[in-house]
Amino acid sequence: MFIPDPLPSERDQRRTVPSRCEYGSSERPRRNADDRRIIHDFQVRSHLRVAEGEVQTLRTNSCHLQDEMEMTQEYVSQLQRNLSSVLQEYRHLHDTLIPGLRYNQNQHQGALQVIERQRQQQRSKRSKLEEQYRNFLKGNVLIPRTSDLLMDCAAADQDLAMLCPFCPPRWRIYELSCYLQSEEAQNWEESLSWCRERGGFLAVVNDEEEQNFLEGFVNVTAWIGLSDHHREGNWRWVDGTPYESTTWVWGPEQPNNDGDEDCVTLSPASQWSDEECSEKYTSVCERRADQLSLKGVILSN
Ligand SMILES: [Ca+2]
Ligand SMILES: [Ca+2]
Ligand SMILES: [Ca+2]
Numbered sequence: 001m002f003i004p005d006p007l008p009s010e011r012d013q014r015r016t017v018p019s020r021c022e023y024g025s026s027e028r029p030r031r032n033a034d035d036r037r038i039i040h041d042f043q044v045r046s047h048l049r050v051a052e053g054e055v056q057t058l059r060t061n062s063c064h065l066q067d068e069m070e071m072t073q074e075y076v077s078q079l080q081r082n083l084s085s086v087l088q089e090y091r092h093l094h095d096t097l098i099p100g101l102r103y104n105q106n107q108h109q110g111a112l113q114v115i116e117r118q119r120q121q122q123r124s125k126r127s128k129l130e131e132q133y134r135n136f137l138k139g140n141v142l143i144p145r146t147s148d149l150l151m152d153c154a155a156a157d158q159d160l161a162m163l164c165p166f167c168p169p170r171w172r173i174y175e176l177s178c179y180l181q182s183e184e185a186q187n188w189e190e191s192l193s194w195c196r197e198r199g200g201f202l203a204v205v206n207d208e209e210e211q212n213f214l215e216g217f218v219n220v221t222a223w224i225g226l227s228d229h230h231r232e233g234n235w236r237w238v239d240g241t242p243y244e245s246t247t248w249v250w251g252p253e254q255p256n257n258d259g260d261e262d263c264v265t266l267s268p269a270s271q272w273s274d275e276e277c278s279e280k281y282t283s284v285c286e287r288r289a290d291q292l293s294l295k296g297v298i299l300s301n
Contacts, residue, residue, distance in 0.1 A: 141297050149292075162298070163292070165291050166289060168199075176288060177210075181285075182222075186283065188263035191282075201239050203224045203266075204225050211247060221266070222284040223263060223265055223281050226243070228262050229262035250272045257274060259276060263275055263277035
Protein backbone atom coordinates (compact mmCIF):
# COMPACT_ATOMS: atom_id res chain seq x y z
CA MET A 1 0.00 0.00 0.00
CA PHE A 2 1.27 3.33 -1.08
CA ILE A 3 1.42 6.12 1.32
CA PRO A 4 2.25 9.44 -0.28
CA ASP A 5 4.54 11.93 1.33
CA PRO A 6 2.79 14.68 3.00
CA LEU A 7 2.81 18.00 1.24
CA PRO A 8 5.55 20.31 2.31
CA SER A 9 3.11 22.69 3.77
CA GLU A 10 1.57 20.10 5.90
CA ARG A 11 5.02 18.93 6.91
CA ASP A 12 5.93 22.41 7.86
CA GLN A 13 2.74 22.73 9.78
CA ARG A 14 3.48 19.60 11.54
CA ARG A 15 6.91 20.90 12.40
CA THR A 16 5.56 24.12 13.86
CA VAL A 17 4.03 22.09 16.61
CA PRO A 18 6.91 19.78 17.53
CA SER A 19 6.60 17.55 20.50
CA ARG A 20 8.67 18.31 23.52
CA CYS A 21 10.89 15.45 22.53
CA GLU A 22 11.51 16.80 19.04
CA TYR A 23 13.56 19.74 20.35
CA GLY A 24 17.20 19.27 19.80
CA SER A 25 20.06 21.08 21.41
CA SER A 26 20.04 23.58 18.52
CA GLU A 27 16.46 24.88 19.34
CA ARG A 28 17.19 25.88 23.02
CA PRO A 29 18.13 29.61 22.21
CA ARG A 30 14.83 30.07 20.30
CA ARG A 31 12.98 28.86 23.35
CA ASN A 32 14.84 31.34 25.61
CA ALA A 33 13.99 34.14 23.27
CA ASP A 34 10.36 33.23 23.41
CA ASP A 35 10.52 33.15 27.15
CA ARG A 36 12.04 36.58 27.30
CA ARG A 37 9.39 37.81 24.95
CA ILE A 38 6.72 36.32 27.09
CA ILE A 39 8.28 37.81 30.18
CA HIS A 40 8.67 41.08 28.41
CA ASP A 41 5.07 41.02 27.30
CA PHE A 42 4.03 40.13 30.80
CA GLN A 43 6.06 43.02 32.18
CA VAL A 44 4.65 45.38 29.57
CA ARG A 45 1.15 44.30 30.41
CA SER A 46 1.92 44.75 34.08
CA HIS A 47 3.24 48.25 33.40
CA LEU A 48 0.23 48.95 31.26
CA ARG A 49 -2.06 47.85 34.08
CA VAL A 50 -0.14 50.03 36.51
CA ALA A 51 -0.24 52.91 34.04
CA GLU A 52 -3.94 52.36 33.49
CA GLY A 53 -4.39 52.43 37.27
CA GLU A 54 -2.41 55.63 37.53
CA VAL A 55 -4.37 57.16 34.69
CA GLN A 56 -7.56 56.20 36.44
CA THR A 57 -6.23 57.69 39.67
CA LEU A 58 -5.29 60.87 37.81
CA ARG A 59 -8.74 61.01 36.26
CA THR A 60 -10.30 60.55 39.68
CA ASN A 61 -8.04 63.22 41.19
CA SER A 62 -8.75 65.52 38.27
CA CYS A 63 -12.44 65.05 38.85
CA HIS A 64 -12.03 65.82 42.55
CA LEU A 65 -9.95 68.88 41.73
CA GLN A 66 -12.64 70.05 39.35
CA ASP A 67 -15.24 69.55 42.06
CA GLU A 68 -13.10 71.47 44.54
CA MET A 69 -12.54 74.23 41.99
CA GLU A 70 -16.27 74.54 41.42
CA MET A 71 -16.84 74.64 45.19
CA THR A 72 -14.10 77.26 45.55
CA GLN A 73 -15.67 79.35 42.81
CA GLU A 74 -19.03 79.05 44.51
CA TYR A 75 -17.40 80.06 47.81
CA VAL A 76 -15.76 83.06 46.15
CA SER A 77 -19.08 84.03 44.63
CA GLN A 78 -20.70 83.77 48.06
CA LEU A 79 -17.94 85.94 49.55
CA GLN A 80 -18.49 88.52 46.82
CA ARG A 81 -22.22 88.54 47.52
CA ASN A 82 -21.53 88.92 51.25
CA LEU A 83 -19.04 91.71 50.59
CA SER A 84 -21.58 93.49 48.38
CA SER A 85 -24.17 93.16 51.13
CA VAL A 86 -21.74 94.50 53.73
CA LEU A 87 -20.82 97.46 51.50
CA GLN A 88 -24.49 98.20 50.92
CA GLU A 89 -25.14 98.12 54.65
CA TYR A 90 -22.12 100.36 55.26
CA ARG A 91 -23.41 102.92 52.74
CA HIS A 92 -26.80 102.82 54.42
CA LEU A 93 -25.18 103.46 57.80
CA HIS A 94 -22.98 106.20 56.38
CA ASP A 95 -25.84 107.95 54.59
CA THR A 96 -28.57 107.64 57.20
CA LEU A 97 -27.49 106.37 60.56
CA ILE A 98 -24.30 108.44 61.02
CA PRO A 99 -25.99 111.80 60.16
CA GLY A 100 -28.77 110.80 62.52
CA LEU A 101 -26.27 110.06 65.26
CA ARG A 102 -24.53 113.39 64.65
CA TYR A 103 -27.87 115.19 64.82
CA ASN A 104 -28.65 113.44 68.08
CA GLN A 105 -25.18 114.32 69.39
CA ASN A 106 -25.78 118.01 68.60
CA GLN A 107 -29.18 117.82 70.25
CA HIS A 108 -27.67 116.28 73.35
CA GLN A 109 -24.91 118.89 73.49
CA GLY A 110 -27.51 121.66 73.27
CA ALA A 111 -29.52 120.02 76.04
CA LEU A 112 -26.38 119.72 78.15
CA GLN A 113 -25.65 123.43 77.70
CA VAL A 114 -29.19 124.28 78.78
CA ILE A 115 -28.82 122.05 81.81
CA GLU A 116 -25.48 123.67 82.65
CA ARG A 117 -27.03 127.16 82.46
CA GLN A 118 -29.91 126.04 84.66
CA ARG A 119 -27.40 124.55 87.07
CA GLN A 120 -25.50 127.83 87.30
CA GLN A 121 -28.77 129.72 87.82
CA GLN A 122 -29.71 127.31 90.59
CA ARG A 123 -26.30 127.85 92.21
CA SER A 124 -26.79 131.61 92.05
CA LYS A 125 -30.27 131.32 93.58
CA ARG A 126 -28.93 129.04 96.27
CA SER A 127 -26.15 131.50 97.06
CA LYS A 128 -28.68 134.33 97.42
CA LEU A 129 -30.94 132.18 99.57
CA GLU A 130 -28.00 131.30 101.81
CA GLU A 131 -27.15 135.00 102.12
CA GLN A 132 -30.77 135.79 102.98
CA TYR A 133 -30.71 133.02 105.56
CA ARG A 134 -27.52 134.39 107.15
CA ASN A 135 -29.08 137.88 107.28
CA PHE A 136 -32.25 136.40 108.73
CA LEU A 137 -30.19 134.82 111.51
CA LYS A 138 -28.61 138.25 112.17
CA GLY A 139 -32.07 139.86 112.40
CA ASN A 140 -31.58 141.91 109.19
CA VAL A 141 -34.29 142.53 106.60
CA LEU A 142 -33.45 142.06 102.95
CA ILE A 143 -35.17 144.46 100.52
CA PRO A 144 -34.77 144.26 96.72
CA ARG A 145 -33.25 147.42 95.24
CA THR A 146 -36.04 147.79 92.71
CA SER A 147 -37.30 151.28 93.56
CA ASP A 148 -35.55 154.37 92.12
CA LEU A 149 -35.59 155.82 95.63
CA LEU A 150 -33.32 153.02 96.77
CA MET A 151 -30.86 153.09 93.86
CA ASP A 152 -28.42 155.46 95.59
CA CYS A 153 -28.63 153.88 99.02
CA ALA A 154 -25.31 152.96 100.60
CA ALA A 155 -24.24 151.27 103.81
CA ALA A 156 -23.27 153.99 106.26
CA ASP A 157 -21.40 152.03 108.89
CA GLN A 158 -20.53 148.59 110.16
CA ASP A 159 -23.91 148.26 111.84
CA LEU A 160 -25.34 147.99 108.32
CA ALA A 161 -27.41 151.19 108.69
CA MET A 162 -28.46 152.05 105.15
CA LEU A 163 -28.59 155.72 104.14
CA CYS A 164 -30.84 156.42 101.17
CA PRO A 165 -30.64 159.91 99.64
CA PHE A 166 -33.81 161.14 97.95
CA CYS A 167 -35.15 164.32 96.39
CA PRO A 168 -38.54 166.05 96.33
CA PRO A 169 -40.73 165.45 93.29
CA ARG A 170 -39.40 166.95 90.00
CA TRP A 171 -35.89 167.38 91.44
CA ARG A 172 -33.10 165.28 89.93
CA ILE A 173 -30.67 163.53 92.27
CA TYR A 174 -26.92 163.47 91.55
CA GLU A 175 -24.53 162.20 94.20
CA LEU A 176 -25.93 163.73 97.43
CA SER A 177 -27.58 166.81 95.81
CA CYS A 178 -30.87 167.53 94.08
CA TYR A 179 -31.26 169.83 91.06
CA LEU A 180 -34.21 171.64 89.53
CA GLN A 181 -34.37 173.93 86.50
CA SER A 182 -37.08 176.60 86.26
CA GLU A 183 -39.19 176.96 83.17
CA GLU A 184 -39.57 180.73 83.52
CA ALA A 185 -36.76 183.14 82.59
CA GLN A 186 -35.95 185.71 85.30
CA ASN A 187 -33.11 188.04 86.23
CA TRP A 188 -30.39 186.79 88.59
CA GLU A 189 -31.90 188.21 91.83
CA GLU A 190 -35.34 186.75 90.98
CA SER A 191 -33.72 183.41 90.26
CA LEU A 192 -31.93 183.56 93.60
CA SER A 193 -35.29 184.04 95.37
CA TRP A 194 -37.01 181.39 93.26
CA CYS A 195 -34.52 178.77 94.41
CA ARG A 196 -34.62 179.85 98.08
CA GLU A 197 -38.41 179.56 98.07
CA ARG A 198 -37.97 175.92 97.13
CA GLY A 199 -35.48 175.13 99.85
CA GLY A 200 -32.42 175.42 97.65
CA PHE A 201 -29.94 177.90 96.16
CA LEU A 202 -28.62 178.74 92.72
CA ALA A 203 -26.36 175.83 91.78
CA VAL A 204 -22.80 175.85 93.07
CA VAL A 205 -20.40 173.94 90.83
CA ASN A 206 -17.98 172.30 93.21
CA ASP A 207 -16.01 170.10 90.79
CA GLU A 208 -15.65 168.99 87.21
CA GLU A 209 -17.99 165.99 87.65
CA GLU A 210 -20.80 168.30 88.82
CA GLN A 211 -20.08 170.63 85.88
CA ASN A 212 -20.38 167.69 83.48
CA PHE A 213 -23.66 166.64 85.10
CA LEU A 214 -25.10 170.17 84.85
CA GLU A 215 -24.06 170.56 81.20
CA GLY A 216 -26.23 167.54 80.47
CA PHE A 217 -29.00 168.48 82.90
CA VAL A 218 -29.96 172.00 81.73
CA ASN A 219 -31.88 172.25 78.49
CA VAL A 220 -31.43 176.02 78.01
CA THR A 221 -29.02 178.63 79.41
CA ALA A 222 -29.55 179.10 83.16
CA TRP A 223 -28.22 181.24 85.99
CA ILE A 224 -25.88 179.57 88.50
CA GLY A 225 -24.97 180.86 91.98
CA LEU A 226 -21.77 182.76 91.09
CA SER A 227 -21.40 186.56 90.89
CA ASP A 228 -19.00 189.46 91.44
CA HIS A 229 -21.68 192.10 91.84
CA HIS A 230 -20.33 193.00 95.33
CA ARG A 231 -16.90 193.85 93.95
CA GLU A 232 -15.67 193.52 90.39
CA GLY A 233 -13.45 190.47 89.93
CA ASN A 234 -14.22 189.13 93.42
CA TRP A 235 -16.23 186.03 92.53
CA ARG A 236 -18.39 184.50 95.26
CA TRP A 237 -20.60 181.45 95.44
CA VAL A 238 -24.00 182.00 96.98
CA ASP A 239 -23.52 179.29 99.64
CA GLY A 240 -20.18 180.76 100.81
CA THR A 241 -18.03 178.10 99.15
CA PRO A 242 -14.62 179.73 98.44
CA TYR A 243 -14.31 180.46 94.73
CA GLU A 244 -10.67 179.34 94.72
CA SER A 245 -11.62 175.87 95.99
CA THR A 246 -13.84 175.06 93.03
CA THR A 247 -13.17 174.17 89.45
CA TRP A 248 -13.29 177.14 87.06
CA VAL A 249 -14.86 176.32 83.74
CA TRP A 250 -15.09 179.68 82.01
CA GLY A 251 -15.83 179.65 78.32
CA PRO A 252 -13.53 181.24 75.75
CA GLU A 253 -12.68 184.91 76.55
CA GLN A 254 -14.87 184.77 79.66
CA PRO A 255 -15.32 186.44 82.06
CA ASN A 256 -14.93 189.67 80.10
CA ASN A 257 -17.31 191.96 82.09
CA ASP A 258 -18.57 193.32 78.81
CA GLY A 259 -20.40 196.46 79.88
CA ASP A 260 -21.19 195.41 83.42
CA GLU A 261 -21.49 191.62 83.59
CA ASP A 262 -21.50 190.36 87.18
CA CYS A 263 -23.66 187.20 87.09
CA VAL A 264 -22.80 183.81 85.59
CA THR A 265 -24.73 181.47 83.32
CA LEU A 266 -24.20 177.87 82.26
CA SER A 267 -25.43 176.56 78.90
CA PRO A 268 -26.16 173.03 77.66
CA ALA A 269 -22.91 171.31 76.76
CA SER A 270 -21.08 174.57 77.34
CA GLN A 271 -19.08 176.49 79.94
CA TRP A 272 -19.57 179.64 82.03
CA SER A 273 -20.14 183.14 80.83
CA ASP A 274 -20.62 186.37 82.79
CA GLU A 275 -23.75 188.25 81.79
CA GLU A 276 -25.55 191.37 82.98
CA CYS A 277 -27.56 190.38 86.06
CA SER A 278 -30.66 192.08 84.71
CA GLU A 279 -30.77 189.69 81.77
CA LYS A 280 -33.41 186.99 81.99
CA TYR A 281 -32.49 183.33 81.96
CA THR A 282 -33.87 180.21 83.56
CA SER A 283 -32.56 179.13 86.94
CA VAL A 284 -30.81 175.92 87.95
CA CYS A 285 -31.28 175.29 91.66
CA GLU A 286 -29.43 172.93 93.97
CA ARG A 287 -30.22 171.52 97.40
CA ARG A 288 -28.80 168.77 99.54
CA ALA A 289 -30.64 165.50 99.18
CA ASP A 290 -32.59 164.27 102.17
CA GLN A 291 -31.47 160.94 103.53
CA LEU A 292 -33.51 158.10 104.90
CA SER A 293 -31.73 155.86 107.40
CA LEU A 294 -32.78 152.23 107.19
CA LYS A 295 -31.35 150.25 110.09
CA GLY A 296 -31.28 146.51 109.86
CA VAL A 297 -32.00 146.66 106.15
CA ILE A 298 -29.84 145.11 103.46
CA LEU A 299 -30.60 145.92 99.82
CA SER A 300 -30.22 143.20 97.22
CA ASN A 301 -29.59 143.90 93.56
CA1 LIG B 1 -22.77 171.92 94.16
CA1 LIG C 1 -18.18 191.62 86.57
CA1 LIG D 1 -19.26 188.04 79.50
